[in-house]
Amino acid sequence: MNGKIIKGIGGFYYIKTEEGLIECKARGIFRHKDITPMVGDNVTIKIENGKGVIEEIHERKSKLSRPTVANVSLAFIVFAVKSPDINFDLLNKFLILCEYNNIEVIVCLNKIDLVSEEERDEIKKRINDIGYEVLYINAKEGLGIERLEEKIQGNITVFCGPSGAGKSTLINKLSSKAHMETGVVSEKIGRGKHTTRHSELIEVSGGYIVDTPGFSTLEIKDLMDKESLKYCFPEFTEYNDKCKYRGCLHYKEPSCAVKEAMDNEEVNKYRYNFYIKTLEEIMKEEKNKW
Numbered sequence: 001m002n003g004k005i006i007k008g009i010g011g012f013y014y015i016k017t018e019e020g021l022i023e024c025k026a027r028g029i030f031r032h033k034d035i036t037p038m039v040g041d042n043v044t045i046k047i048e049n050g051k052g053v054i055e056e057i058h059e060r061k062s063k064l065s066r067p068t069v070a071n072v073s074l075a076f077i078v079f080a081v082k083s084p085d086i087n088f089d090l091l092n093k094f095l096i097l098c099e100y101n102n103i104e105v106i107v108c109l110n111k112i113d114l115v116s117e118e119e120r121d122e123i124k125k126r127i128n129d130i131g132y133e134v135l136y137i138n139a140k141e142g143l144g145i146e147r148l149e150e151k152i153q154g155n156i157t158v159f160c161g162p163s164g165a166g167k168s169t170l171i172n173k174l175s176s177k178a179h180m181e182t183g184v185v186s187e188k189i190g191r192g193k194h195t196t197r198h199s200e201l202i203e204v205s206g207g208y209i210v211d212t213p214g215f216s217t218l219e220i221k222d223l224m225d226k227e228s229l230k231y232c233f234p235e236f237t238e239y240n241d242k243c244k245y246r247g248c249l250h251y252k253e254p255s256c257a258v259k260e261a262m263d264n265e266e267v268n269k270y271r272y273n274f275y276i277k278t279l280e281e282i283m284k285e286e287k288n289k290w
Contacts, residue, residue: 043057080111135148156209159210
């Protein structure tokens with residue numbers, strides 16, 4: 001029988017299957033292979049003596065460590081346009097992390113009632129121009145919730161963004177109906193206040209949302225090497241293989257197609273400068289390790 005892990009508590013995993021929710025333990029072979037089942041994993045299970053056992057963990061499309069979730073396919077990056085003002089450096093860090101983890105991104109601009117329509121549209125255009133979809137929302141009032149529900153369908157979705165942007169409010173709004181259903185499940189399978197608990201998937205609108213905000217760490221220099229960074233900037237894609245030198249980092253090399261594209265205003269100058277700043281941080285970190 002196939003299913004998806006939606007919750008893990010103290011070595012027990014709760015698998016959503018066509019026959020309902022089944023409590024399972026993992027076979028010992030996973031421990032010997034140093035593989036731990038994760039919330040979001042697609043698995044094959046077997047019922048032995050009335051108890052569920054995880055037989056196989058299917059190949060993961062993505063894997064996050066904070067929160068610990070597999071197969072996340074969509075991220076809502078939530079930023080307030082005001083109070084606090086949007087920090088584009090921080091936004092770029094979230095975008096890089098999503099690209100690195102092969103996760104589709106939609107930027108959600110919250111608290112849009114605090115700025116003029118002109119200011120709001122200017123921020124949206126700036127983000128659209130680098131290739132990302134933007135949705136206007138008001139988390140407290142529920143504005144834009146229907147559009148989020150449409151996007152969630154068929155995905156495992158994580159919310160990320162800075163503190164105070166409205167992530168938790170959105171999660172609560174979207175999961176309010178679902179929690180009425182899952183609350184009974186949580187009570188039934190609860191194993192004490194001090195039991196180890198990981199993230200949980202909440203079924204919403206034909207998909208799942210992760211019940212805790214993602215990316216608690218944004219240290220890109222600790223995550224990837226200098227060669228990987230350029231692939232986290234989608235606007236570089238058409239130029240990456242057009243440079244004179246193979247493996248060009250778009251840094252100080254001559255005849256660089258990305259730098260030429262920036263000079264021709266085909267690549268956003270601010271984004272390129274942010275790329276260079278991040279690249280230098282990674283290079284410094286790599287040098288220090290040696």
